[in-house]
Amino acid sequence: MKRTKSLLLSLLLLLLLLVSGCSDSATAQNENNSDNINPPTITSELTLDDDGKNASEKYQNVANAQEEQGSITDSAEQKQPSELSQNTFSLADVPAYNGKAYVAINNNEPFFSQADYTTQSFERYSSLDSLGRCGVAFANVGKDIMPTEDRGDISSVTPSGWKNKNYGDLIDGGYLYNRCHLLGFQLTGENANEKNLITGTRYLNIEGMLPFENMVADYIKETDNHVLYRVTPIFEGSNLLASGVLMEGHSVEDEGEGISFCVYCYNVQPNIILDYATGESYAEGASEEAKDETSSNTNQPVAAAPTPESTPTPEPEPTTPAGTPVETPTQTADYILNTNTHKFHYPDCSSVKSMKESNKEYFTGSREEIINRGYDPCGRCNP
Amino acid sequence: MILIVCLDERGGMMFNNRRQSRDKAVIERIAEIVQSSKLWLNSYSQSLFDQSAISLEVDDNFLQKAGQGEYCFAENISPVDLAEQIEKIYIFRWNRHYPADFCFNLNLAAYKLIAQSEFAGNSHEKITLEVYEK
Structure with missing residues (x-):
């Protein structure tokens, strides 16, 4: 009887401890979620999914290959990465765009937690939210998941806020928007993956994101090391067009000696005013009528920026809303x-x-x- | 001194205190240029040459110490203050755009481009080598 009593007491204590532990953990999680992205974004509400077939297959293939090679030596290496749970980024901390495509955040120190670091490659993408918007994309990029084939067609994907227009000579290549890979194609080889493509200005794509993708890709090819890499699109409220993206990277094997950055890239286009709520746009100095056609959630006019030098695929929208400075072709x-x-x-x-x-x-x-x-x-x- | 630098297509050299890029083929080319001479560099750059047979002279004030005709490899240091002593410059251009917060700021107008060649790198499709002389 005494023994039964003692057992019951022990069980009760254990139960209390468990309840208390869960409660603390839930509180912490909620705090993280509310603090993470302040004021705006939905990213803290998103959970990362393995990308349908590609990512999960790649993940599995890599894991299998490494197991065969005996390179997985620590079970800790197999755990899943944290998402934005450690992230304290706030859009309110980002200075207004002033002519530079990106700005260092958190003294260029990424927000990764120690548990994120692994020598096993992976790539994970968020499910689209109810507004069809992308969330955080996270990878540990190694040579084994980098593309071995040329980039394919991605025009089948229509990301949120995709209201493309041709601005002629105002933008190199003419078209305002690109389908911007969150995890650049040269890093993870994703083509028409809707969870990895956002509507981004050509300026964001070429001046903001591409230089970092280049830097990371070259480093991995030269060293055969991994780079922990995360791109978070930042949407304010229910906007369909991202205000920008948070890009983080840190080389794993050399503990950041080769690569380490944390930057915010602005989704702006010099000389063009964007309506982030819808993705509509008009040229600076456009008629009042044209401006009225677009709703009020617009960016600040920006100073002249360097001319983009490369030529990614322009992807037009065939419609021609009022205020478009250059007539868009009718049959594309x-x-x-x-x-x-x-x-x-x-x-x-x-x-x-x-x-x-x-x-x-x-x-x-x-x-x-x-x-x-x-x-x-x-x-x-x-x- | 004979200066050797690597630049991106906008003259960038470093971002967040880290080199923008690297390529094994460039190290091999530098070995061909330097041959049996020594190469001055600072401790930051030393590890790039771990696998190379180049004779290194590591000193964090190497630009001040290198003599006439001696090779210097600079990544995170500006040569502007010692421009008078730079007789020749080898520039390896990555032909790519990287983030940059530290750029090459030596005015090349005082130099003459005497040679230019292209080669494929290990991770770079095309690297351009330019040689300038006073």
């Missing part, structure tokens, strides 16, 4: 241009398969535009 389609032969093709043309990637230019626009650029239609697919 995706084409592949061969910059060597100066022929253009439909993407599914058999000639495209044998085309060298270095000769390919992905183009979305009208047939007339391409012909005006001196290209001839392919005789096989007759675009």
Whole structure:
């Protein structure tokens, strides 16, 4: 009887401890969630999913390969990364855009927790939220998950806020928006993954994010080390267009000696006013009528920025809302241009398969535009 | 002194106290340039040459100490104050854009481009080597 009593007491104590522990942990979690992204974003509400087939397959393949090689030596290496639970980033701390595409946050120290570090590659993407917006994308980038094939077509994805316009000479390449990879293609090889593509200005893509992707990719190729890498799109309220992205990177094996950064990249476009609520836009100095067509959640006009130097795929929207400074072509389609032969093709043309990637230019626009650029239609697919 | 530097396409050298990029092929090229001479550099750059047979002279004030005709590899230090002593410059251009908060600020107008060549790197599709002389 005495023994039963003692057992019951022990069980009661254990139960109390467990309840108390859960309660503390839940409180901590809630605190983290409320503190993390202040004022805006939905990112703290998101949970990371393995990317449908690609990411989970890759993750599994990598894990299997490493197990076979005997490289997984510590069970701690297999645990899942934390998401933004350690993150204390606040959009309120970000200075207004002043002509530089990115700004250091937290003294350039990423917000990763010690538990995030692993020598096992992984990539994880958030499910879209109820507004169709992307959330945090997180990876431990190693050579084993970097792409081995050329980039494919991503035009099938329509990210939130995708209201593209052609601004002609105001923007290199003409079109305002790119489908911006959160985890750059050169890092994880994701093509048309809707969980990894946001609507970003060409300026965000080329001046803000690409330099960091380049730096990380080169480092991994040269050292065969891993880089813990996280990109968080920052949406204010129910805006469909991200205000910017938080990019964090830290090299694992050398403990940040090679790579370490924490920056915020602005989703702005010099000379263009953006309505972050909808993705609509108009040129600075556009008529009042044009401005009235767009709602009021706009960015501040910005100073002139350097001209982007490279040419990612422009991806137009065929509609032409009022205030568009350049008339958008009425009939657009995706084409592949061969910059060597100066022929253009439909993407599914058999000639495209044998085309060298270095000769390919992905183009979305009208047939007339391409012909005006001196290209001839392919005789096989007759675009 | 003969200066050797690596720059991105906008003259960037470092970001957050770290080099923007690296390439094994560049180290090999530097070995070909330096040959049996010694290469001055500071402690930050030393590890880049761990696998190289180049004879290194490591000193955090190497720019001040290097003599005429001696090779200096600079990553995180500005050579501007010693511009008068720089006879020749080898610039390896990555032909890519990286983040930068420390850039090359030596005015090349005082130098003449005497040679230019391109080669494929280990992780860079095309690296351009430019050689300038006073």
